Amino acid sequence: MRLDGKVAIVTGGASGFGRGICELYAQEGAKVVVADVNGQGAREVAKSIGSSASHIAVDVTRKAEVQAMVAEAVKTFGGLDIMVNNAGYTHKNQPALNVSEDEFDRIYAVNVKAIYLATLACVPEMEKRGGGVIINTASTAGVRPRPGLTWYNGSKGAAITLTKSLAAELAPKKIRVCAINPVIGETGMLEQFMGLPDTPENRARFIATIPLGRMSRPSDIANAALFFADPASNFITGVCMEVDGGRCV
Numbered sequence: 050m051r052l053d054g055k056v057a058i059v060t061g062g063a064s065g066f067g068r069g070i071c072e073l074y075a076q077e078g079a080k081v082v083v084a085d086v087n088g089q090g091a092r093e094v095a096k097s098i099g100s101s102a103s104h105i106a107v108d109v110t111r112k113a114e115v116q117a118m119v120a121e122a123v124k125t126f127g128g129l130d131i132m133v134n135n136a137g138y139t140h141k142n143q144p145a146l147n148v149s150e151d152e153f154d155r156i157y158a159v160n161v162k163a164i165y166l167a168t169l170a171c172v173p174e175m176e177k178r179g180g181g182v183i184i185n186t187a188s189t190a191g192v193r194p195r196p197g198l199t200w201y202n203g204s205k206g207a208a209i210t211l212t213k214s215l216a217a218e219l220a221p222k223k224i225r226v227c228a229i230n231p232v233i234g235e236t237g238m239l240e241q242f243m244g245l246p247d248t249p250e251n252r253a254r255f256i257a258t259i260p261l262g263r264m265s266r267p268s269d270i271a272n273a274a275l276f277f278a279d280p281a282s283n284f285i286t287g288v289c290m291e292v293d294g295g296r297c298v
Contacts, residue, residue, distance in 0.1 A: 050078030051279045056126040058082040058118060058171070060109050060163070061136035063090030065236035066186060069267025070133055070274045075101045077275060080126040084109075084118050085136070109136045109163035110155075119170040129174040131278045134164050135186040142197040142244025153200050160204035164211055172224060180223030184277050185212050186270070187228040189293045197244055205230075209289045216287030225286035227277045232293035234265035260295030 057074050061067035063085035071081050075098045083098070085091040088106025095104035103125045107118045122129045138159035140152045164185055175181030190198055191205030209228055216226040233242050233255055245251040256263060273292045276282055291297045 050076075051275065051281070052131075053078035055079045055130040055278070056082075056122055056128050057131035057133060057278065058084055058122050058129065059133040059135055060084045060107065060118075060167070061186075062104075063087045063094055065238075066231065066234065066267050066270040067133075067135040068094050069271035070135060071095075071102065072098060073268075073271040073275055074131075074278070075099075079131070079278075080122075082118065082122045082125070109134075109166065110158035112166050112169075115163070115166040116170050119167075119174060123174060128178050129171055130178055130181045131184070132167055132171040132175075132181070133184045133186070133274060133278075134167050135184075136163060137186060137188075137238070139198065139201045139238055139241050141241050144197070145199040148200050156200055156204050157207075160201075161207045161211070164208060168215065172219065172222070175224050176222055180225075182225045182227070182278055183215065183219075184274055185226070185228040187212065187230050187289060189230050189232045189291055189296050192230055192289075192291065193297050198242065212289055213287045220286060225277075225283070227286060228289040229270055229273045229277070230289055230291045230293065230297070231265045231270050232259055232291075232296040234267075234270070236267070239264075258296060259293065260298065263294060265292060265294070 057079045059071045062071045062083035081102045083091045083095045083104045084107045091104040095102040105121045107114045140148045187208040188205040190202040191209045194202035212228040
């Protein structure tokens with residue numbers, strides 16, 4: 050198994066991409082902390098995985114809660130090797146001037162500040178293990194931004210830059226940092242990204258921009274997250290990989 054003996058935390062683990070990552074990591078031998086602001090959802094995912102999973106309710110924008118999340122991994126499984134910053138937030142697809150200040154603040158707290166807080170908490174534990182890997186879920190929105198999601202796009206651009214800078218800075222500690230850039234996907238935030246009801250007709254408008262002809266799925270993102278976490282990828286860092294069916298070509 051590709052992650053045998055590894056301990057991982059996955060934020061936003063109760064649904065969508067995060068759940069897919071949790072399940073695949075466990076299948077590949079990792080011990081997984083399912084972390085989500087939806088504590089009941091995290092509990093249910095961990096229960097479905099079994100004894101190789103733990104769960105914790107966490108608001109990734111709050112330092113004390115992020116510290117408690119990392120402490121849970123250490124207490125339950127003995128350490129931390131893989132930190133997946135997958136939790137995300139967006140505003141509805143709409144003109145930039147219509148987005149409220151509260152929405153703006155929440156987007157940057159969840160999509161950017163959370164990476165900062167997780168880095169502060171997880172790096173010391175990874176150093177104790179002789180290294181580790183941090184994986185950030187960014188977005189094609191940070192690579193090829195389009196109107197309607199301007200402030201969200203900016204937050205994901207920040208996540209991509211942080212990934213590359215941290216990769217260079219943490220390399221001497223043997224901590225790798227990579228990012229995944231999904232195209233619009235079949236998750237709970239789909240209607241927010243589209244700014245339209247989730248109908249076959251509206252989906253078709255977005256799918257038409259993706260050369261491989263479909264939206265991303267949790268399994269697509271989970272496979273990318275497995276690739277980055279796999280010890281076989283130990284010479285790969287600073288890579289922000291599009292998982293987008295060719296959308297950014």
